Amino acid sequence: MAESNRGDETPEGPRVVAIHDELRYAQGGSQVDLVVDGFPNYHWLLSPSPLKLPRIMLEAGINGPAEVDALDGLRRPLIAIRSSPWKAGQASNPWHDEFDLDHGHVRYFGDHKPATVGFPGATRGNRLLLEAARLHAGTTEDERLLAPPLLLFRAITIRREGRALQKGHVEFCGAAVVERLEHVVQRDPETGRSFPNLALDLAVISGDDFDGIDLRWIDDRRDGQLSAADALRYAPASWKRWVKQGRVAIPRIRRRVLASAVRSSAEQQPEVGSPEADVLDAIYEFYEDRRHAFELLASRVAAEVLRESGARYKEGWLSRSSGDGGVDFIGRIDIGATSASTPVVVLGQAKCVRPTSSISPEQVARVVARLRRGWIGVYVTTGVFSRQAQVEIIDDQYPLVLISGGTLAPAVRRMAYGSFGGNLLALLESTVEQYGDAITHRRPEEVISV
Known part of the structure; x- marks a missing residue:
C-alpha cells in the first residue's frame, strides 16, 4: 500500500459521521472547532484544519470538489449533494426530492431549472451527476474504483431561542451509489412551464457498526499519493463490496432499518x-x-x-x-x-x-x-x-x-x-x-x- 504524504498532521483515530447526525454548517465556519453552537461542526468533519485541504462546500445543490491528480490518474474524491426541502416548489428548487433512508432509497432531481438554456448537462451540477453515473454504471472494478461516492445532506430547520432557523444546519443522510439515471420532463409549479432535467435513484449504502462512514475514507480519496485502491482502507464494507461486485451487490448493501416498517x-x-x-x-x-x-x-x-x-x-x-x-x-x-x-x-x-x-x-x-x-x-x-x-x-x-x-x-x-x-x-x-x-x-x- 502506498504511503500517504499527510504524516502526523492527520487527526488521530476515526472521524465518524452517522446517518441522521445534525451538523452545524456555517459558511466560512471554523475548521478547527469540533463543535459549534452545540452541534458537530461540518467543516471540521469534512475538512479538519490539520489536513490543510480546501473546504467541501454545500452552497449549491450538487457540489464537486476538484479532481485529484493521483498516482493512477484523475479521480473526483466525492460529490456532496444538499437537498433543501423548505425550498421545494420555488423557482430555485421546483421539485421535491424524496428521502426514504430507512429503506435506503433517495429520488434526487438535478439542477436544471425552467430558465436554464440547453439540455440537461448544461449546468455544472448535472454534468457532475452524468459523470458520476457513468462511473457508477461501470462494468469493471477499475471503473468503479474511480466512482465518486455521493455524500447526501438535507437542510433542516433548527429552533433556537424561540426562532426557527432554516439555514446553517444540515442532516447527514449517508453515502450513496447511483442506481439509475433518467431524463425527465418537469413542470414549474409557479409558471406552468415544462423543462427537461435529470432524475436519479440513489441506493444509500449500509454503514458499518455505527451506521455511518469514517471520513478518513474521504481524506484518502482526496490524497493524490494514494491510489484509488489504497483509498479504500477506511471505506465502508458495503462500498468495498459494491466496487468488487458492481450492480448485483446493491440489494445486499442497501441500508435497511427493520423497525422502520x-x-x-x-x-x-x-x-x-x-x-x-x-x-x-x-x-x-x-x-x-x-x-x-x-x-x-x-x-x-x-x-x-x-x-x-x-x-x-x-x-x-x-x-x-x-x-x-x-x-x-x-x-x-x-x-x-x-x-x-x-x-x-x-x-x-x-x-x-x-x-x-x-x-x-x-x-x-x-x-x-x-x-x-x-x-x-x-x-x-x-x-x-x-x-x-x-x-x-x-x-x-x-x-x-x-x-x-x-x-x-x-x-x-x-x-x-x-x-x-x-x-x-x-x-x-x-x-x-x-x-x-x-x-x-x-x-x-x-x-x-x-
Whole structure:
C-alpha cells in the first residue's frame, strides 16, 4: 500500500459521521472547532484544519470538489449533494426530492431549472451527476474504483431561542451509489412551464457498526499519493463490496432499518401547512359525497407509486361497486426482463376517510383474505394505518403495499402537474367522468392476459 504524504498532521483515530447526525454548517465556519453552537461542526468533519485541504462546500445543490491528480490518474474524491426541502416548489428548487433512508432509497432531481438554456448537462451540477453515473454504471472494478461516492445532506430547520432557523444546519443522510439515471420532463409549479432535467435513484449504502462512514475514507480519496485502491482502507464494507461486485451487490448493501416498517400517524401524513396537506384536504372534500370515484384515483395513485419504484405496472380495471369482497381495483406487475418475465396480479383496496382517521387491522385483513399465492395487495387511503394493522402485516409477512395520505398527496400533486397543468380539480373530476367506463365484471386473474 502506498504511503500517504499527510504524516502526523492527520487527526488521530476515526472521524465518524452517522446517518441522521445534525451538523452545524456555517459558511466560512471554523475548521478547527469540533463543535459549534452545540452541534458537530461540518467543516471540521469534512475538512479538519490539520489536513490543510480546501473546504467541501454545500452552497449549491450538487457540489464537486476538484479532481485529484493521483498516482493512477484523475479521480473526483466525492460529490456532496444538499437537498433543501423548505425550498421545494420555488423557482430555485421546483421539485421535491424524496428521502426514504430507512429503506435506503433517495429520488434526487438535478439542477436544471425552467430558465436554464440547453439540455440537461448544461449546468455544472448535472454534468457532475452524468459523470458520476457513468462511473457508477461501470462494468469493471477499475471503473468503479474511480466512482465518486455521493455524500447526501438535507437542510433542516433548527429552533433556537424561540426562532426557527432554516439555514446553517444540515442532516447527514449517508453515502450513496447511483442506481439509475433518467431524463425527465418537469413542470414549474409557479409558471406552468415544462423543462427537461435529470432524475436519479440513489441506493444509500449500509454503514458499518455505527451506521455511518469514517471520513478518513474521504481524506484518502482526496490524497493524490494514494491510489484509488489504497483509498479504500477506511471505506465502508458495503462500498468495498459494491466496487468488487458492481450492480448485483446493491440489494445486499442497501441500508435497511427493520423497525422502520411501523410508522406513526404523523409520519403517514403530510406536514401541517404544506402544499401536500392542502392537496390531501382537497381530495377528501372532493370525494366526501362520491367516494366510489375515489377508487379510480386510488388505482392511478397505486400505478404512480409502483412505477416510481421501477416496477413495470399495468392498470387493469375497477371491480363492481358492491360485493367486491375487499377489492376495488385490479392491476398487474410484470417482473423480470421484457424477454423473460412473469405477471403478478395486484389487488387494490381504496378507502376515502378523514386524513386523521385510522385504518384498522380488520379493514386491512379483507384485502389480505383475497390474495392468492404469488399475488400482492395495495391499500390506498387518505387516512393512516393503525400501528396494530402495520404490526400484523409485518409479523405475518403479508405482501401488502400501504399507501397512506402522506404518500397519496404528493403522488396526486405530481399527477396533476404532469397531466393537467397543475389543475388538481381537473384531475379529480376526470375520475368521476371516467369511473363508469373503468368498471368491469372480470375475474382478477384475467388481468394476466391483458
